[in-house]
Amino acid sequence: MSKSLPSVYDAEPIPAAARTAIDALLASGDLFRYTAPEDAPVALLEREFAELLGTKYALAVSSCSAALFLSLKALGLPRDARVLIPAFTFAAVPSSVVHADCVPVLCDVGENYRIDMAAFEARLDEEIAAVIISHMRGHTSDMDAIMALCDARNIPVIEDAAHSLGTTWHGKNIGTLGRIGCFSFQSYKLVNAGEGGILITDDADLLAQAVIMSGAYEHNWRKHGAMDTALEAAFARWQNRLPLYNLRLSNLSAAVIRPQLPLVAERVHKGRRNHDYVAAKLVQSPWMAVPEKLAPEARAPDSLQFNLIGLTDEQTTAFALAAARRGVKVQVFGMSTDNARAFWNWQFMPGPLPELPRTRAMLMRACDVRLPARLERDALDAVAEALLAAIAEVKPVAALKAG
Numbered sequence: 001m002s003k004s005l006p007s008v009y010d011a012e013p014i015p016a017a018a019r020t021a022i023d024a025l026l027a028s029g030d031l032f033r034y035t036a037p038e039d040a041p042v043a044l045l046e047r048e049f050a051e052l053l054g055t056k057y058a059l060a061v062s063s064c065s066a067a068l069f070l071s072l073k074a075l076g077l078p079r080d081a082r083v084l085i086p087a088f089t090f091a092a093v094p095s096s097v098v099h100a101d102c103v104p105v106l107c108d109v110g111e112n113y114r115i116d117m118a119a120f121e122a123r124l125d126e127e128i129a130a131v132i133i134s135h136m137r138g139h140t141s142d143m144d145a146i147m148a149l150c151d152a153r154n155i156p157v158i159e160d161a162a163h164s165l166g167t168t169w170h171g172k173n174i175g176t177l178g179r180i181g182c183f184s185f186q187s188y189k190l191v192n193a194g195e196g197g198i199l200i201t202d203d204a205d206l207l208a209q210a211v212i213m214s215g216a217y218e219h220n221w222r223k224h225g226a227m228d229t230a231l232e233a234a235f236a237r238w239q240n241r242l243p244l245y246n247l248r249l250s251n252l253s254a255a256v257i258r259p260q261l262p263l264v265a266e267r268v269h270k271g272r273r274n275h276d277y278v279a280a281k282l283v284q285s286p287w288m289a290v291p292e293k294l295a296p297e298a299r300a301p302d303s304l305q306f307n308l309i310g311l312t313d314e315q316t317t318a319f320a321l322a323a324a325r326r327g328v329k330v331q332v333f334g335m336s337t338d339n340a341r342a343f344w345n346w347q348f349m350p351g352p353l354p355e356l357p358r359t360r361a362m363l364m365r366a367c368d369v370r371l372p373a374r375l376e377r378d379a380l381d382a383v384a385e386a387l388l389a390a391i392a393e394v395k396p397v398a399a400l401k402a403g
């Protein structure tokens, strides 16, 4: 009865071109980015990524979390500085704030998974020293309003674009709107290297600090490629004045990432097509809603989020079980024990956990289904049919009415 159900947990396959580069690296043993005097794979990746995104500078590091941590350190935030972050994000984000000796402050998120702007404005008081905008699952918050509020108060904005590679806002790349943008190459992101991250910025002073702290000891920063005068001056200014956290990326990872960069545009196109195709089927049910994107946003989804409407906790659990029985794994962010995206589980944060009933209510009904770019039409149909059959099993009367 069920059509071919895809294994949505497989990551994106690595292009064959990576193999040649990896073989050469294994033969030479040249895995460290600073062994070669110039043009190491990591340095080439940085140049190509900056070009792809349209920024002056890029620094590849061991993860997006490392990029977020280095961003906060490069901003020179004092100990216990308060950093505003959305209450719907991955635990790595408040963790990076704690790692940088700062204090995360959570901002409510609406049913559309985006920062609630009234809550944001209310939270943006004199005590907030920096803001991290986490575009969770690639859902872009209102960056016009956020940048206007933060610019007016001279508060730096870091974009956590871990899941937003290829997303645009008014045609501009997400990750280039704030002072710094951070991306992930972990396997469940658009570009898969297992692990890895990169930060981008146009600010020479921030870049120089992040490069040194990432582990460019002595004069290894010279191996980051061609340098403008602003960058030369910044490296001279910070030489020997910063700790080395050693969060570098290996040449092997860069060799896996580089051949995937030319594939980003096609993955974005297919991911958006897949998302919109399945979303259009799901909203035929009165019990499922897919929040609209904001008007300036062009998305790059590799997963689908939707809200269950009018279901009790028991029905929500029953729906997830019914979908699983049909071969589709649905994560309801707030319903699974110890979920890393549920803010009440971030007990490592200093002070008492906030209440945030609005974000909590959203998390209790928000469903997450992976929908990789490589899926084709019959796989998408199978996913949609499984979800619709699961909801019809839990809410049979309305399904009859709707049908």
Ligand SMILES: *Cc1c(COP(=O)(O)O)cnc(C)c1O
Pocket: 062, 063, 064, 065, 066, 089, 090, 092, 093, 134, 135, 136, 137, 160, 162, 163, 183, 184, 185, 186, 196, 197
């Ligand atoms: C994956 C992810 C991270 C963490 O990225 P790592 O590279 O695994 O450190 C942070 N924020 C968001 C929104 C993510 O999706």
